[in-house]
Amino acid sequence: MAIRRQSAILGLLLAPATLFLGVFFLLPLLIIALFSFLTPGLYGGVEWSFYHWNYGRIFGWADGIMEVFEPVYLRILWRSLSFAALTVLVTLLLCYPVAFWVSRLPERSRLFFLFLITLPFFSSLIVRLYAWLLILKPTGFLNSALMGLGLIAQPLEILYTPTAVVLGMVYVMVPFMFLPLYAAVDNLDRAQVEASMDLGANRVQTFLKVVLPQTLPGIMGGAVIVFIPSVGNFIVPDILGGAKGLMIGNLVEQQFLSARNWPFGSALSMVIMSVVLTVLLVAVTRARKTGAGHA
Amino acid sequence: MRNPWGWAALTGFSLLFFVFIYAPLFVIVGYSFNSNPVNMMIWERFTLDWYTGLFGLTERVMDPNSRAAYIESTDQMIAALKTSLTVAAFTTTIATVLGTATAIALARYRFRLRGFYNGFLMLPMMMPDIVLGIGLLIFFVTLGMQLSMLTIVIGHCTFLTSYVFIIVQARIAGIDPALEEASADLGASEWVTLRKVLLPQLAPGILGGALLAFVISMDDLVITYFISGTGDTTLPVFIFGMIRRGVKPEINAIATLIILASVVIAAAGLWLRSRKTD
Numbered sequence: 001m002a003i004r005r006q007s008a009i010l011g012l013l014l015a016p017a018t019l020f021l022g023v024f025f026l027l028p029l030l031i032i033a034l035f036s037f038l039t040p041g042l043y044g045g046v047e048w049s050f051y052h053w054n055y056g057r058i059f060g061w062a063d064g065i066m067e068v069f070e071p072v073y074l075r076i077l078w079r080s081l082s083f084a085a086l087t088v089l090v091t092l093l094l095c096y097p098v099a100f101w102v103s104r105l106p107e108r109s110r111l112f113f114l115f116l117i118t119l120p121f122f123s124s125l126i127v128r129l130y131a132w133l134l135i136l137k138p139t140g141f142l143n144s145a146l147m148g149l150g151l152i153a154q155p156l157e158i159l160y161t162p163t164a165v166v167l168g169m170v171y172v173m174v175p176f177m178f179l180p181l182y183a184a185v186d187n188l189d190r191a192q193v194e195a196s197m198d199l200g201a202n203r204v205q206t207f208l209k210v211v212l213p214q215t216l217p218g219i220m221g222g223a224v225i226v227f228i229p230s231v232g233n234f235i236v237p238d239i240l241g242g243a244k245g246l247m248i249g250n251l252v253e254q255q256f257l258s259a260r261n262w263p264f265g266s267a268l269s270m271v272i273m274s275v276v277l278t279v280l281l282v283a284v285t286r287a288r289k290t291g292a293g294h295a
Numbered sequence: 296m297r298n299p300w301g302w303a304a305l306t307g308f309s310l311l312f313f314v315f316i317y318a319p320l321f322v323i324v325g326y327s328f329n330s331n332p333v334n335m336m337i338w339e340r341f342t343l344d345w346y347t348g349l350f351g352l353t354e355r356v357m358d359p360n361s362r363a364a365y366i367e368s369t370d371q372m373i374a375a376l377k378t379s380l381t382v383a384a385f386t387t388t389i390a391t392v393l394g395t396a397t398a399i400a401l402a403r404y405r406f407r408l409r410g411f412y413n414g415f416l417m418l419p420m421m422m423p424d425i426v427l428g429i430g431l432l433i434f435f436v437t438l439g440m441q442l443s444m445l446t447i448v449i450g451h452c453t454f455l456t457s458y459v460f461i462i463v464q465a466r467i468a469g470i471d472p473a474l475e476e477a478s479a480d481l482g483a484s485e486w487v488t489l490r491k492v493l494l495p496q497l498a499p500g501i502l503g504g505a506l507l508a509f510v511i512s513m514d515d516l517v518i519t520y521f522i523s524g525t526g527d528t529t530l531p532v533f534i535f536g537m538i539r540r541g542v543k544p545e546i547n548a549i550a551t552l553i554i555l556a557s558v559v560i561a562a563a564g565l566w567l568r569s570r571k572t573d
Binding site for chain 1: 313315316319322337392396404406412426429432434450453510531539557
């Protein structure tokens, strides 16, 4: 690696991005932090005075009243976390075997299936979600097909349920889980797997002692990449989820675009942001500890 | 895999996986040609009405009164597409310059804040869209900036700089600095070495980053949703609004056209990449 002296050119390379991201990325984040401690105005807007009940409200106490504990928002936060975790789990279970399969294919078909898995990256998120709206509707594709086959008499009610939300998130997140997993599986030392089998370990032992530890960086990488956009997601629950599928992202959106309570919305965003930063921090420290930085 | 049954099961599972990914898209395409406007899930007969209707060419059979409104929404859709393309073009240019410059700085220079910059440049990509979207919304409104195409471009550039940075950085990692060292030894200035030696080698990576930035900018929904004003709407936000108002067969036609466009772009990207690495 060429190591050059610090120079004017270094400044020239760094200055534009530093300035741009400083103003349009860091500053907005700081403003969210500031707004989360301001008093919501009566008719939208804010009053510039310190107010900590935005957070109080999230954690279960209505503005200024300590006696009434009603954890509506905590429940929604918990639901968001568990939906995101479930999305990670399902995408992992789907992608892990497929990553193995693809990595064992001959060159040409391997490239073909890798192309198929990256194609959704280029296609529209909203279109892909809309497809599930068509499929899951009471009069939709799935119900028409199942009723046509005589398998069910009444349409299944999947749309506007938590199942639909998790299904939609799994669908849009699958490529993000697949690629890091595939990279890890592809790097797997097959000689070690064979050695383990030859030395008498059975499949389960070989998987747990050889395959899993070697692919763990890929699993962790995929989990982080899927978990983060899932937690704050509001498009998927907006289109596929009903009241029971409401996530914290929807709450934020409501505060900004209909309820016009920006300070409360900012406080909710701060919660999303701290969840994300915690996950990132844990992931980075873990990756450093195991010395596997390629996830 | 020594066990043939195990391999067969794995193959079956994997093929089902790909059906799961692609079947929904084929459902849209199929129903975009279905003439049944009441229950679009029951096949009636083949039609191109939804496509021609999309461009204001046919009167709607069901409700003749809706024709005027429909042509208006066609204009809105075309306007949204134009906005999307303009935003994506500006965003791609800016984000590619910013991302490439920082990637070069971090790969080829040693300086005290290098570690900080590495994290700092990844962060916009990892930040959930909704947080970035509302952050920018409050920021623009507090500053009294009118929400417009400009604010959308700014919003897109923040996180797309990260994407370009990562793609270009990966490319630089594979480039041997020996050529640049030779160039410097032979008396070329730092700037000339950068421009004439490093940049040409980086071109495929920069192009890849730019292509990704363009595609993501065209597709961004959440951030644009918060910072697009009442005037300028991008295509994804327009479609989101349409879907929220209810499922209409015309959406199938738009969606099919978008799927077609993305397949073409992805294939072009793949072709470009395979050509460059040969």
